[in-house]
Amino acid sequence: MRYPSTHQTIYPQLLGGIFVLFFIWMAIAPVSRDVWLAEAIPVMLVFAALTAGFRSFRFSSTAYTLMAVWLFWHTVGGHYTFAHVPFGWVTDHFGFQRNNFDRIGHFSVGFYAYAMAEWLLRKRYCGPVLATIFSILLIMSVAAGYEIVEWWYAVADGGDAGIEFLGSQGDIWDAQKDMLADTLGAITAMLLFWIVRPHLHRQA
Template identity: 35%
Template sequence: MALPPILLAATVPILVWSGWSPNDRGDWLLENALVAIALPLFVAGYRRLRFSTLSYLMLFVFFCLHEVGAHYTYSRVPYPQWLEWMPDLAWTGAGESRNHYDRVVHFAYGFFVMPAVFELFASRAALQGLWRWIVPVTFVMAHSMVYELVEWGAALVFGGDLGLTYLGTQGDEWDAQKDMLLATLGSVAMTCLLAAARWRGLRAAVADTWSQR
């Protein structure tokens, strides 16, 4: 059986867990509004545009990270307690006033969506030269900016504690800029890995060609 249908089926229990007594029901609904849009689009477009197994797997990993944040609310994810058995990771946030889980997920967004973004452009808007590397990164940067605008708009519309919880700045006036930077760094990191893998593949192909002469 192909992996994508298995991953799609696995989203159901994860959503059930995430939605079972979340810390803030209103925030959970807001956090999953985009999921409610994205999942049907992936299903509807599966026959017209299929991504690689790697892309689907990475998107699923990001989905899991997001649902953890949605369940606890991003500012309350108890990851320091989960890592107490690793004393060398004391820097992860134990004892600090700010919860950095949202920072991790913003970086993860840039990192884990990049394979699918490259495949999307290769299929729908093939690029040449350096543009094939630059445009996907700027595409993710633009998505990150749009998401920050959506957060801001939701905070204005709903206001109160719900708006502040969804916005998740935790008192940091530069929160949006830092989130966009981390998404950019994540996308650049994955781009470098993909470029290195492609370069190694080209070198292996050239070496194989010369060995046959």
């Protein structure tokens, strides 16, 4: 039986502890409490799932780092609402028409493809090629599902909180661009996975 190394144990616990403190800080006086609650739910669910599964399956430090990017990024977006995160310097520098903080958030969702592929490979459910394909398709499915949830919430709320949660900022193609960002993030994560995969495979 293989036991996780000290680094594999301490690093994710330290990262998780830092995130909990950060999450509490960002929960104080958000711009919109309703939007914060709606945005915090998926963050809490993902963090709870990672915490619950920590004893049964230990991801690599790379996987935990990539997954943490979205947790931190989305938490900031929930505090300010994504359309109003202080990100103007990036918008001005690149001449964007909108605040693209949410686009980067969607791109970071794709990073979870790395963890998914790692899990499939180390569990020996399939080979690396199928693990890559399944992981990208999973992110695409999650991206589509989340856009449907955003639409439902916006319609059900019918007010400013719903519009802020939707975060389209007047872009009629916002949902499609968000899903593309998720997919590109997944492809990027899988390119990284293929670079480090031999090392991970030897650890499996």
